[in-house]
Amino acid sequence: ASAKWCATETDANGHYIGGKWGHCNDACFAEESKAGEEEEVAQVTYSKVGAGVSCGEESYRSKDSPEQCQEWCTQNEDCKAFVTFEDSPCDSCLAFTDNDCSMEYQKASNCTGQISAYKKILPPEKKKGMRKEECTATFTYKNCKDGQDDRDITVGFSAAFEGYPLTYTIEQLGGD
Incomplete structure (x- = not known):
């Protein structure tokens, strides 16, 4: 050098x-x-990739609020996506480390309520x-x-x- x-x-x-x-x-x-x-510090962002869907086998399941679910995914380096369930009898937060919830992983959810799937968008590497x-x-x-x-x-x-x-x-x- x-x-x-x-x-x-x-x-x-x-x-x-x-x-x-x-x-x-x-x-x-x-x-x-x-x-x-x-x-x-570069910020992680999320893109809504689906509604009324889940994304396969979750790595994390909780009754977290949508904001807490997003925060969990942000803090967990391995998390690639999360799904929130509002006004639903199901757990309110699922997070995924094996897939990014893109179309190929999405399946119609059996739960009712407002269901939203989000993909983690990492900032450009510095x-x-x-x-x-x-x-x-x-x-x-x-x-x-x-x-x-x-x-x-x-x-x-x-x-x-x-x-x-x-x-x-x-x-x-x-x-x-």
């Missing part, structure tokens, strides 16, 4: 001066990563140590190969990321 570096000196316009750079030490990035991890960040850099290159061309070219690079994936743009800002 290559070491991270940054400009140690810039010109009056904030542009990097060639050769004026240094390596950042690992301790700096360790603290930055730690702070970024605490900054934001890379460890990454945090929401925007970076912009502008570089001016001396474009004179063998003395034939003395124009300077200014290139801008900007990147924004919050976890994965990284999006970036590169554009030529100007030239003499």
Whole structure:
């Protein structure tokens, strides 16, 4: 892996001066990563995938309210889906770890009442140590190969990321 570096000196316009750079030490990035991890916790969401159905063999059964049932599924890493039963003589919460309650697992429920099936939607995976960040850099290159061309070219690079994936743009800002 290559070491991270940054400009140690810039010109009056904030542009990097060639050769004026240094390596950042690992301790700096360790603290930055730690702070970024605490900054934001991605939220689990749910999509309603059925009504009046159950989804096979449940892993959890209770008389929990719909909100408690959802919370149980959120807190249980293995939970993939849950079904709630309101105004029903049946248990009010079933949760599933073997399937996500997609169409192939759904069967008409024998219970009465308002029955709703929900699939857990996990947030996009974040890379460890990454945090929401925007970076912009502008570089001016001396474009004179063998003395034939003395124009300077200014290139801008900007990147924004919050976890994965990284999006970036590169554009030529100007030239003499």
